[in-house]
Amino acid sequence: MITREQAFSLIKEHVTNNNIVKHMLALEVLMAGVYDELEKKGYTREELGGTKEEWMMAGLLHDADYCENVPMEEQGIQITRWAKEKGYIIPENVAYAMAAHNWHNTKTEPKTLMDWTIFMGDSLTGLIVAAALVLPSRKLAEVTPQTVLNRFKEKSFAKGTRREDIQTCKEKIGLSLEEFVKISLEAMQKISADLGL
Template sequence: MTRQEALALVKEKVKTRNLVKHMLAVEAAMRALAPRFSGDPERWALAGLLHDLDYEETKDAPDRHGHVTVELLRAQGFSDEEILNAILAHAGHKTPESPMEWALFSVDPLTGLIVAAALVHPQRISGLTPQNVLNRYKEKSFARSASRENIAACRNLGLELPEFVGAVLSAMQGIRGDLGL
């Protein structure tokens, strides 16, 4: 599946603009992280772009989140098992094993934390530093739904939190126009 085909699928299935922006943020972060683990940036980016494809459809049935996306992609002939497993792992349906799975598992909530931090920063994402994000990370009541435990799982990739935050923030700053930040 090409990025263009994936974007067409996102436009067909996802109606909430902020969810699309989230998926683009995760895509950018995954693309940026892939080379650190000898991964194919385009495959990793696809995992990020497609990971919440079924979110709106499954919002009232969270136990189906991820499964519906995998079923839809398989029905369309998509057979990249590493991407499909990463989608299932990010939704908690399997323990992450591969670097791609761990990355998606940790990137997903971190992008939400970064967006929340950018929204309260006077210069939005452009002026945000990794330290700003780390300070917000320590505030448990800030962006409460961004699982600190899942973000901290970046250590399973051999990355310390400051390095991980810096890489993801930089990737998101690179597409700030698409994110509206």
């Protein structure tokens, strides 16, 4: 499988917006946090749809093709092609999850726990960052799960957040909204320096 170092070489080559890089780092750790929780709950690797490393790689690379020259219906798919051109191996389940994160455009519907987590986590990371940015300190350390849940209820806050998709977390990945938010926030807080928050 592609290494993290190889993944970063692709990111450096194709991603010029540092905020997108931070978003990918956030989704990488969110994926790790959710994987750990689901594994604790007894889900098998087959049910999870991959290894922890595969979950993290899908999160890290999912937006590495988010740029002007890639149409939205290819975003999440083109990165796999670029990786193959470099001789990097992206497992099928990782490629599928990356395409599924943008399924409203790619028409690649999420199937596994990994697919659903990346799809919902993609939007949740943005809400968590927005919740930090409106604080005077702009620090993730001061954001609580309740802060995020309160902001989640405010439809006018971070309007681009796909709340209706995130709310399917209990049905799709077996975590309540409260659990999903807590796990995601705590994972992101661990890398707050990398996120500039």
